[in-house]
Amino acid sequence: MPMSGPDKLVDFPGGAEGLGARLSAVLGGKHISPEIGAASGLKMCFASMSKGFTAIATQSFTTASRLGVLDNLREELSARLPTHLQFAEKGVTTMPPKAYRWVREMEEISKTHSEEGGFGPEMFLGAAGVYKAVEDSLGKRKRGTTLEDVAAAVTEGFETKKKKTD
Incomplete structure (x- = not known):
């Protein structure tokens, strides 16, 4: 799932071991741009x-x-x-x-x-x-x-x- 914005889901909270990283993996998240609206x-x-x-x-x-x-x-x-x-x-x-x-x-x-x-x-x-x-x-x-x-x-x-x- 493409995502964009200044903050990456994978970075919330606690980096690679955090909830954000796990959620991003489950969703198949891919941060495509720091620009809001790119996704x-x-x-x-x-x-x-x-x-x-x-x-x-x-x-x-x-x-x-x-x-x-x-x-x-x-x-x-x-x-x-x-x-x-x-x-x-x-x-x-x-x-x-x-x-x-x-x-x-x-x-x-x-x-x-x-x-x-x-x-x-x-x-x-x-x-x-x-x-x-x-x-x-x-x-x-x-x-x-x-x-x-x-x-x-x-x-x-x-x-x-x-x-x-x-």
């Missing part, structure tokens, strides 16, 4: 990659399903990017119960990339929108245990939303 920044950038990819995969698989090319997309990924397919399948099918939390996290990540990185907020606000659609479509995890069902449930959610606005 939080790392967390945001790491989540950008992992959860951002899951949002892209969810959007891609849902759209492929709606276009009738989901099996073709899987075949292409399997042939050209097999590790991406494995990561996507695991990410998309384990994400639905957490989607409600990830909406706010994507908004925070958007803010970090905008304020600290100088980028526009759109990319991760879009990811927040993907997770909001999953939250609205799957709720408390009655569905969404397969890639196909996540895509189907999100599609059904979009169709229901469209009917309400028509």
Whole structure:
């Protein structure tokens, strides 16, 4: 677990034999910087990659399903990017119960990339929108245990939303 700040957990109290050293070892602690906030920044950038990819995969698989090319997309990924397919399948099918939390996290990540990185907020606000659609479509995890069902449930959610606005 990355940690930052002027004080290292391992140094509290009593050095190598102290409680801090033992707790740091249990947590897998790694002090990365004396600057407050560095570990939080790392967390945001790491989540950008992992959860951002899951949002892209969810959007891609849902759209492929709606276009009738989901099996073709899987075949292409399997042939050209097999590790991406494995990561996507695991990410998309384990994400639905957490989607409600990830909406706010994507908004925070958007803010970090905008304020600290100088980028526009759109990319991760879009990811927040993907997770909001999953939250609205799957709720408390009655569905969404397969890639196909996540895509189907999100599609059904979009169709229901469209009917309400028509």
